[in-house]
Amino acid sequence: MGRLPCCDKGVKKGPWTPEEDLLLVSYIQQHGPGNWKTVPTSTGLLRCSKSCRLRWTNYLRPGIKRGNFTDQEEKLIVHLQEILGNRWATIASYLPERTDNDVKNYWNTHLKKKLMKKLQTLNQEGGAVTAALSSTSQPALSKGQWERRVQADIHMAKRALDEALALQDKPTVSPMTMTTATATATYASNAENISRLLQGWMKNKSNSAKTTGSNYSTSTDASSSSAATVAASKGDLSPAMDCSLFKLDSPETDQLNHGDIKIPILTSLFESWLFEEQSMEVGQFELIL
DNA sequence: AATTAGAGCAACCGCGGGGCG
DNA sequence: GCGCCCCGCGGTTGCTCTAAT
Known part of the structure; x- marks a missing residue:
């Protein structure tokens, strides 16, 4: 396993330029996302396929x-x-x-x-x-x-x-x-x-x-x-x-029925924050101990 | 005004999973 | 069953910007 060969050498790294973005986007507009291994060769981008996919999914993809x-x-x-x-x-x-x-x-x-x-x-x-x-x-x-x-x-x-x-x-x-x-x-x-x-x-x-x-x-x-x-x-x-x-039915309840499964509820600090409790009773935390 | 420290974020790296021959 | 290849994910790095001194 490990790194792909294309990532080892001869590929450009670092921030993407607008020209590269345009190349990538126009290619994906034509062919759709996927088959990333062919993207660098088809577009002429000096980037590895991984980098192209990452750029697309994290930045160029519409609706982000x-x-x-x-x-x-x-x-x-x-x-x-x-x-x-x-x-x-x-x-x-x-x-x-x-x-x-x-x-x-x-x-x-x-x-x-x-x-x-x-x-x-x-x-x-x-x-x-x-x-x-x-x-x-x-x-x-x-x-x-x-x-x-x-x-x-x-x-x-x-x-x-x-x-x-x-x-x-x-x-x-x-x-x-x-x-x-x-x-x-x-x-x-x-x-x-x-x-x-x-x-x-x-x-x-x-x-x-x-x-x-x-x-x-x-x-x-x-x-x-x-x-x-x-x-x-x-x-x-x-x-x-x-x-x-x-939303939990009751903060005092430490079990929640989910079908036939009994799920312990973690009454946590996070939840106290989530539900914006102004003051969390210390006793509540002790339930989980 | 210059320097430093910290924050934010884009991009990279390495690994694991799944598909295929 | 095995090995190779590709893809996706999570952790980490390093660059840039901004606030503090």
Whole structure:
């Protein structure tokens, strides 16, 4: 296994240029995404297939929303992370318009710190309870139990998300079908993506007259932030998600029936944050000990 | 104004899984 | 069953920007 031969030598690395982006996008518009190994040779790009795929999925793919994570998205990520662990691709599938890389970066740069801070303050108040709530608070379950729990939680999460999205006016897309949906229906917005890209590039061109060191990455930042503004104006996840997502019947209950499976609920600090409890009773944490 | 430290994010690296001959 | 190849994922790196000193 290991690295692909194409990644070893003779390939360009580092930030992508607009010209490269255009080549890649126009190729994908003609042939569709996939068959990445042929992309570098067909397009003449001096990039490895991996790099092309990554660039497409994380940046050029239409329908990507960048920056400005909403409160609802934030909470969804935190909760899904608690359920699924660091399965960023799976988590991202519940967040239409977000890439796994974006979610992962956001978690590592923002949410982790935020939660650690929260843990710290609550630790000061609550004392010993935080021992059980270490970084990834997976309960000590057997593999079978854990898998059943994950499946049940996924089901619950999907249902809750569907419900939440159904409350919105905008057309709903099942998270699990997003990949195929975007692959077909969203090609039309590719032109928009590229024009945004070029706008940013042109801006940068004028700026680069002043600052010689600026590269393409900064220009895409400019275009992406405008893209984010556009995306944000389209409307974010419904505030209703706040209460519908993963809502538990009662905080005092430590078991939740899911069909014939009894699923222990982890009454965690995360949940306290998710449900915006102003003050979490220390006694609640002790339930899980 | 110059320097430094920290934050944010795009891209890379390495590994594992699945398909196919 | 085995090995090869391609794809996708998660962890990590390194560059750029910004705030603080």
